[in-house]
Amino acid sequence: MMEKLGWAAIFSRLALQFWPVWLALLAVFAVSLHYRRRTGLYGRLFESPLGMVGFGLVMFWVFTALFADAVLMFDPLSQIAQMKNKVPGTITPDGGVYLLGGDNLGRDVFSRMVMGARRVLAIAPAATVFAFMVGVTLGLPAGYRGGRLDAGLSFIANLVLAFPVILLFYLLVTPEIQLTGLPTALAAVLFLFPVIFFTMLWNSRFFTHPAKRNLYVGVTLVLGLWAWSGLAFNADPLGVWTMEPNMLNVFVSVVFVNAPTVFRIVRGLVMDIKTRDYVAAAQTRGEGPWYIMLWEILPNARGPLIVDFCLRIGYTTILLGTLGFFGLGVSPESPDWGSTINDGRRLLTIAPHPAIVPALALLSLVLGLNLLADALREESLKD
Amino acid sequence: MLKFLLRRTLTMVATALVLTFVVFWLTNLPPNLEKLAKSEGNARMTDGEVISWLDRNGHAQPLVKRYGEWLGVAPGWTDERDGVTSGRCIARGAAVEDSPRFCGVLQGYWGQSTVFKAPVSEIIATRLSLTGILMFWVMVLMVPSALLIGILAGMREGSKLDRTLSTVSIATTATPEYVSGVILIVVFSSSMVGLKWFKGTATSAMDGITFENFFLPVLTIALYGMGYIARMTRASMSEVMTAQYIRTARLKGASFGRVVMRHALRNALIAPFTVIMLQFPWLLNGVVIVETLFNFKGFGWTLVEAAGNNDIQLLLGCSVVAVVVVLVTQAMSDVGYVLLNPRIRVS
Numbered sequence: 001m002m003e004k005l006g007w008a009a010i011f012s013r014l015a016l017q018f019w020p021v022w023l024a025l026l027a028v029f030a031v032s033l034h035y036r037r038r039t040g041l042y043g044r045l046f047e048s049p050l051g052m053v054g055f056g057l058v059m060f061w062v063f064t065a066l067f068a069d070a071v072l073m074f075d076p077l078s079q080i081a082q083m084k085n086k087v088p089g090t091i092t093p094d095g096g097v098y099l100l101g102g103d104n105l106g107r108d109v110f111s112r113m114v115m116g117a118r119r120v121l122a123i124a125p126a127a128t129v130f131a132f133m134v135g136v137t138l139g140l141p142a143g144y145r146g147g148r149l150d151a152g153l154s155f156i157a158n159l160v161l162a163f164p165v166i167l168l169f170y171l172l173v174t175p176e177i178q179l180t181g182l183p184t185a186l187a188a189v190l191f192l193f194p195v196i197f198f199t200m201l202w203n204s205r206f207f208t209h210p211a212k213r214n215l216y217v218g219v220t221l222v223l224g225l226w227a228w229s230g231l232a233f234n235a236d237p238l239g240v241w242t243m244e245p246n247m248l249n250v251f252v253s254v255v256f257v258n259a260p261t262v263f264r265i266v267r268g269l270v271m272d273i274k275t276r277d278y279v280a281a282a283q284t285r286g287e288g289p290w291y292i293m294l295w296e297i298l299p300n301a302r303g304p305l306i307v308d309f310c311l312r313i314g315y316t317t318i319l320l321g322t323l324g325f326f327g328l329g330v331s332p333e334s335p336d337w338g339s340t341i342n343d344g345r346r347l348l349t350i351a352p353h354p355a356i357v358p359a360l361a362l363l364s365l366v367l368g369l370n371l372l373a374d375a376l377r378e379e380s381l382k383d
Numbered sequence: 384m385l386k387f388l389l390r391r392t393l394t395m396v397a398t399a400l401v402l403t404f405v406v407f408w409l410t411n412l413p414p415n416l417e418k419l420a421k422s423e424g425n426a427r428m429t430d431g432e433v434i435s436w437l438d439r440n441g442h443a444q445p446l447v448k449r450y451g452e453w454l455g456v457a458p459g460w461t462d463e464r465d466g467v468t469s470g471r472c473i474a475r476g477a478a479v480e481d482s483p484r485f486c487g488v489l490q491g492y493w494g495q496s497t498v499f500k501a502p503v504s505e506i507i508a509t510r511l512s513l514t515g516i517l518m519f520w521v522m523v524l525m526v527p528s529a530l531l532i533g534i535l536a537g538m539r540e541g542s543k544l545d546r547t548l549s550t551v552s553i554a555t556t557a558t559p560e561y562v563s564g565v566i567l568i569v570v571f572s573s574s575m576v577g578l579k580w581f582k583g584t585a586t587s588a589m590d591g592i593t594f595e596n597f598f599l600p601v602l603t604i605a606l607y608g609m610g611y612i613a614r615m616t617r618a619s620m621s622e623v624m625t626a627q628y629i630r631t632a633r634l635k636g637a638s639f640g641r642v643v644m645r646h647a648l649r650n651a652l653i654a655p656f657t658v659i660m661l662q663f664p665w666l667l668n669g670v671v672i673v674e675t676l677f678n679f680k681g682f683g684w685t686l687v688e689a690a691g692n693n694d695i696q697l698l699l700g701c702s703v704v705a706v707v708v709v710l711v712t713q714a715m716s717d718v719g720y721v722l723l724n725p726r727i728r729v730s
Contacts, residue, residue, distance in 0.1 A: 050550065155394070162398055162713065163405075164664060164705040166671045166683075170690035170698075171406065176414035318559040325561045325672065326687065341561055345676060349583050352569040359562040367557040374553055 005089035005097060014099055014110070020067040025059055041306075044379045051375025057368025061361075064114055065121040072111035073099070076335045079106040085351040103340070103354035104347060112335040113357050119336040120365070123247070124316040127254040128309060131316075133194040134255065135262025136305075140293040142263070143270025150267070157260035165257055166322070172253040173329040183249045187232040190255050195224035204290040250329040254319055258312060265308055269301040276300075303380040307373050314369035321362055337362045384721075391717065395710050406702040407450045410695045416442050418693050423497065439464070441471055453494075453699070455487020488703060494696030498688060503700040506685060511704065513589060514670055514681035517600065521666065525605035525612070526659060532609070533616020533655065538643055540621040549617065555610030560672040564603040568676075571599060585679035600677045604669040608662050612655055619654040623647045653723045660716030664709040 005013070015022075036043030045051045064071060073096065080092055083102035088109075090098050100110040142150040160168075177183060202216035230241025231248070243251065273279065274297060282292045324330050324338020332339075337358035344355025420436045421428055428436065437443050441452070441460035451457030452471055459471030461479075468479050472486035486492040493503035536548035555563075572583035582596045623629065624647055632646045633639075671683030678684075682701070689697035 155398075159398055159401055162402060162664075162706065162709045164667050164702075164709065166668055167406070167686065167690075167702055167705055170686075171409040176418070177409075177412065179414045180412050182412075314557065321559060321561060322668075322672065326675070338561070341565060345561075345565060348565065348568050349573045352565075352573050355565050356569050359565045363558055363562050363566075366559075367554055370553045370557045371550075374549075 003091040004087065005091070005099075007089070010089045010099055013097070017071055017073065017099070017110075018064070020070050021060060021063040024063040024067070025056065028059055029056070041376065041380060044382075045372075045375055048375045048378065050371050051379070054368045054371025054373075054375055057364050058372055061117050061365045061368070062121060065118040068114050068118045072108075072114040073097075074108040074111045076107065076112045076115040077333055081106050083108075085347065085354075087351075088353055100357050101351075101353040103344060104351070109340075109354050109357050112340055113337070113361050115335040116337045116340060116358055117361065117365075119334065120317055120320060120362075123251060123254070123320055124313050127251055128258065128313045128316050130190060130194065130251075130255045131258035131262050131312065132305070132309060133197050134190055134259040135264075136266050136298070137193045137197045137200075138259075139263040139266025140270055140298065141289075143267040144274055144289060144293050144297070146271075153263070154267070157263045160256065160260040161264075165319070166326070168257065169253060169323055169326070169328055172256070173249050173323060178245050178249060183245075183252050184232060186256060187248055187252045188228075190252060190259070191228050191232045195220065195228060198224065200290050201294050204288060204294055246329050246331065250320070250323055253329075254316055254323075257319065258316060262308070262312070265304070266301070269304060270297055273297045273300055307377045307380070310369050310373035310376060314366040314373075317362065317366055317369070387721075388718070391714055395714055399706055399710055402706045403454070403699075403703060404450055406699060406706075407453060408446060410698055411442070411446070411449065415693055415695065419497070419695060422693065439469075451487075453487050455485050455489035455492070457487075458484045459486050493700045496689070496694055496697040498692045498694045498697065503696050506697065507682070507700050507704060510680065510682045510685045513679070514674070514683065516592065517597075517604070517670065517674075517679065517681060518666060520597065520601045521604045521608075524601055525609050528605075529609045529612035530616055530652070530655060532613040534620055534643070534648070534651070536613070537617040537620025537624065537651070538647075540624065545617075549614070552610035552613040552617075555606045556614070557610075558607060560603050560607050560669045561676060563606050564599070564673060564676045567599050567603060583677075585674075585677040589680060600673045600679060603673050603676075604666060607669055608665060612658055612662065615658040616651065616655045620647065620651040623651040626650075653720065656723060657716040657720045660712045660719065663712040667705055667708065 032039070032043070033046055036046045045055055080102070082093055083090065083098055083106040085104055086098060086102040086106075088099060088101040090101065092098060098108050098110065100108075100113070103109055103112070138153055142153045171177070172183070198220040199217055202220060203213060206213035206216060226236065226238075227241045230236025230239075231243050234242055234245075236242065270293070278300075279292060279296055282296050287296075320336065321338035321341070324334070324336050324340075325342045327339060327342060330336060330339050340358040341355050341362075344352075344358075348355055416437055417433055419442075420433045424432070424436050434443070439462060441462065442449070444452075444460060448457055452459050459473075461468055461470035461473070470479075470482065472484065472492075473479060473482040483490070491504065493507070495501070496503050496506055499506050532548050532552060536545045536552075539545060558566075568583045571578050571581045573579075580595075581599045583599070585596055585600045587593075588596045588600075629642060629646055632642045637646070667683070670681065671686055673679070674681050674683035675687055682704070685697070686701045686705075688694070689701055
């Protein structure tokens with residue numbers, strides 16, 4: 001029988017282990033509360049208790065991901081044979097302690113959960129940003145112009161939305177599909193949208209000042225195409241931008257699933273906003289369509305879009321978990337929450353902790369994002 | 384109205400054709416076919432043998448032709464070798480003259496599953512009926528409780544009851560099935576907590592459903608959808624409660640209960656109806672996860688098996704069912720919205 005800590009000791013050790021996170025959280029809350037009168041919508045978030053809870057939960061995981069190396073206690077991949085399925089608080093042979101127990105291979109559940117946060121938070125927000133870029137760049141003209149363009153794009157968006165997500169994942173995220181080059185092709189198309197977006201953004205605003213325009217558009221194109229060549233084709237000459245094929249596959253499919261919904265939201269918002277007087281004024285001034293879309297309509301659609309952005313990061317986290325749960329597109333050793341839940345579920349009735357810890361982690365992150373989105377929605381409606 | 388229905392149907396058929404074509408293309412990619420050849424023929428085939436096997440079995444034809452054959456609008460392939468004619472529509476040992484020219488999904492020929500060694504149509508029929516039972520109980524649990532939560536919360540916006548119920552529904556939408564399922568199993572059926580009220584698997588539910596073996600999977604799926612429907616109902620209800628005619632009803636002296644039941648409820652339930660209909664595709668997701676988690680061998684479990692084992696025909700069959708379910712519920716939600724809402728005129 002191995003030595004083991006009691007629950008009180010486990011929780012105090014856990015709280016202690018997260019010290020860099022607490023420190024960072026404290027700093028963020030102190031600064032935000034102090035300047036809340038001057039920071040607009042962000043500041044008003046701190047007036048609703050649920051909003052603060054949501055923000056706190058989200059920031060907790062963000063800081064955990066950032067300081068993961070300081071928080072974790074063991075290498076998330078190293079196995080200790082005697083620690084297989086051991087209950088939380090068991091002391092390891094060399095004097096350490098598995099605070100949340102060991103999994104079926106004798107790895108530390110706590111350290112894997114902390115490392116999982118880093119994996120999830122590396123993909124989910126970035127994938128959501130890309131989905132927004134695609135959805136906004138296509139949704140603006142579809143809503144503003146209407147007609148054939150709108151009909152065509154909407155048909156395609158509805159096609160993707162009618163696809164059962166799990167089926168799509170099973171078809172897109174398989175090892176075989178990498179051989180066909182389909183993910184690369186999809187990535188090439190999807191990753192081009194941010195470049196298009198920013199080029200149009202600067203060009204429509206500054207085309208009357210060619211010098212400034214050339215500088216902004218030039219920098220966008222150089223940086224964007226550099227990143228694009230590295231991320232989509234793994235052909236970055238300097239080797240700064242790379243993405244391993246598995247990760248690219250997962251990333252692309254998550255963006256692909258999310259983009260049509262963003263497209264529909266943006267399109268609906270644009271159709272509503274384009275009837276406003278300030279749009280008519282801009283049209284009378286003779287502004288170009290892209291200027292009106294990007295500099296008149298888009299800033300006025302920001303409220304609902306910010307709310308949806310928060311919700312969508314949560315949804316993307318759920319999707320990533322689903323992928324991990326079915327073992328799609330992740331390496332078997334990966335500490336991400338979905339696959340750890342999947343690994344742990346087989347022994348659920350005997351040793352529940354390897355599955356329940358990542359499950360609660362995922363739940364709290366998504367809950368935090370949803371509470372944050374809800375508070376933002378309420379606060380932005382108060383104007 | 385007729386024109387609207389006609390256009391809706393046309394779009395639906397076009398969507399179904401495009402979607403099935405995409406699935407057909409993705410399942411019939413060269414690496415998948417190569418795997419099929421090796422699993423059906425011989426695991427140690429050379430590349431040349433693979434190509435000749437694919438050629439003999441009609442997989443070397445152009446993609447569109449193969450899709451047409453599968454759909455049943457193009458005549459099935461035939462192949463004459465050593466005096467024996469084989470073909471897509473010719474069963475082993477049957478004569479060429481007795482075999483039909485077309486055999487595809489439209490003719491009711493869904494192919495043969497390589498994993499279960501049985502006709503795809505048979506497998507899907509049995510599995511789908513199991514999932515149907517699951518879905519029925521999910522609906523029975525989810526819809527009334529979601530509507531109740533939504534109505535109670537939206538009745539008096541901003542009240543304590545509203546805050547509590549809204550937070551609960553946010554929490555359920557933040558809990559995907561694979562999380563709530565795991566938590567529910569641990570709490571109600573593991574030896575650690577020790578409640579052991581329910582069973583952690585639903586395998587025995589395939590023979591006979593009892594409360595003990597079926598409640599957890601049903602609850603798991605229902606929870607995730609419940610929050611969303613409740614929030615939609617709440618939004619719709621609180622909007623209705625600020626309408627002029629509600630104030631009129633209150634002013635003429637009707638009691639609060641009567642106003643809610645007689646005046647508000649009917650109008651508040653239009654929006655949730657479409658949402659409930661649009662939940663079906665999501666339930667499909669939940670079904671796949673829950674059936675895998677609880678080992679209930681229904682439609683979702685079959686889909687996972689088919690996808691995991693490169694069973695092309697079965698996967699195609701599953702996706703046809705899934706796509707049809709999604710499209711039909713979308714259409715029902717559109718038409719139902721128009722029928723329910725007297726303020727909308729289509730033409």
